[in-house]
Amino acid sequence: MPRFAPVRLLVLALALSSAYCAPALASGSVVLASRTTPRPASPAVVKIGGVSYTDARAWFARLGYKSAFDPDKHVLTLTSAAGRIVLEGESREAELHGLRIFLGEPALWRKDVFYVASIDLDRFISPILRPGQLAARPLRTIVIDPGHGGQDTGTQNKAGKLDEKTFTLDVAKKLQRLLAASDPSWRVLLTRSDDRFIALPERAEMANRAGADLFISIHFNAVANNPSVRGTETYVLTPRNQRSTSSAARSPEDKIDNPGNRHDPWSAVLGAHMHRQLLGKLRTEDRGYKRARFAVLRLVDCPAVLVEAGYLSNDAEARKIASDSYRGDIAEAVAAGVQAYAASLSSARK
Numbered sequence: 001m002p003r004f005a006p007v008r009l010l011v012l013a014l015a016l017s018s019a020y021c022a023p024a025l026a027s028g029s030v031v032l033a034s035r036t037t038p039r040p041a042s043p044a045v046v047k048i049g050g051v052s053y054t055d056a057r058a059w060f061a062r063l064g065y066k067s068a069f070d071p072d073k074h075v076l077t078l079t080s081a082a083g084r085i086v087l088e089g090e091s092r093e094a095e096l097h098g099l100r101i102f103l104g105e106p107a108l109w110r111k112d113v114f115y116v117a118s119i120d121l122d123r124f125i126s127p128i129l130r131p132g133q134l135a136a137r138p139l140r141t142i143v144i145d146p147g148h149g150g151q152d153t154g155t156q157n158k159a160g161k162l163d164e165k166t167f168t169l170d171v172a173k174k175l176q177r178l179l180a181a182s183d184p185s186w187r188v189l190l191t192r193s194d195d196r197f198i199a200l201p202e203r204a205e206m207a208n209r210a211g212a213d214l215f216i217s218i219h220f221n222a223v224a225n226n227p228s229v230r231g232t233e234t235y236v237l238t239p240r241n242q243r244s245t246s247s248a249a250r251s252p253e254d255k256i257d258n259p260g261n262r263h264d265p266w267s268a269v270l271g272a273h274m275h276r277q278l279l280g281k282l283r284t285e286d287r288g289y290k291r292a293r294f295a296v297l298r299l300v301d302c303p304a305v306l307v308e309a310g311y312l313s314n315d316a317e318a319r320k321i322a323s324d325s326y327r328g329d330i331a332e333a334v335a336a337g338v339q340a341y342a343a344s345l346s347s348a349r350k
């Protein structure tokens with residue numbers, strides 16, 4: 001019965017895919033339905049080097065993305081009405097709807113299948129693309145954390161005699177005013193409102209004691225020996241069992257389940273909104289949406305983001321940061337990020 005051969009092949013394919021836990025596709029009725037209404041296959045999951053990886057083309061197809069693979073560059077381009085995603089084999093760097101993002105594991109191209117680490121899909125990309133799938137959570141108390149203070153000046157621009165601690169406090173105060181005005185139901189607190197030193201764990205404890213629903217740490221960057229580096233970075237906490245963006249090697253701390261990791265999905269949404277608003281408003285270089293285990297991100301018990309708005313070690317960027325109106329722009333961008341996050345929260349399932 002040669003004319004039924006395609007059906008038998010389909011059944012075989014579904015039987016194989018059901019080995020990768022696809023209960024919805026294992027029943028006979030779905031097999032028949034799929035002859036007339038093709039639906040994307042369940043994405044295969046495999047272990048590579050001890051890391052769980054998912055077939056990215058199949059995974060993104062379920063979200064309506066069409067894929068194109070460039071075998072010479074090992075680049076997978078995914079497009080949908082929502083935007084374009086570009087992934088590169090052997091690289092943690094990717095592009096997501098115009099943002100430069102960093103995954104926890106490199107994407108991989110193996111035997112005609114393009115893989116992305118399952119943790120990257122589940123705890124980072126999926127929340128960003130589908131915040132409506134997450135469980136709703138409140139937004140009442142927002143804690144803004146101006147980086148550094150007191151004897152801790154933070155980064156500096158030596159030529160201009162500029163200290164990070166001064167500018168983080170000013171941006172935080174501007175942001176507090178903007179957020180308080182934009183929604184009277186929000187309680188907006190600062191970890192410090194003057195030039196004083198507060199240890200990092202204490203900042204997180206203050207937020208937790210206040211019952212923070214959202215934590216925003218404000219910083220300015222610097223790099224030694226390369227004054228040309230400039231631009232904006234946004235950080236959220238590295239998910240458990242992944243490496244931070246700056247870590248090439250694995251470390252024992254990758255295995256620790258930090259309090260902040262309970263909020264990885266919403267932090268992923270928050271960071272994406274924040275990075276997009278900062279780049280859009282400031283028109284700075286996109287240094288990337290990254291992950292790190294900074295103490296404040298590890299220890300706060302709510303979605304949290306750390307913003308490195310610009311580089312004080314770059315003279316041109318330092319001059320901008322030193323201007324009151326530019327710091328107003330930074331505060332407006334962060335406030336817009338909070339508002340976009342609040343809109344995502346209200347779209348979440350109740």
Ligand SMILES: [Zn+2]
Binds near residue numbers: 147148154218219221
């Ligand atoms: Zn800092």
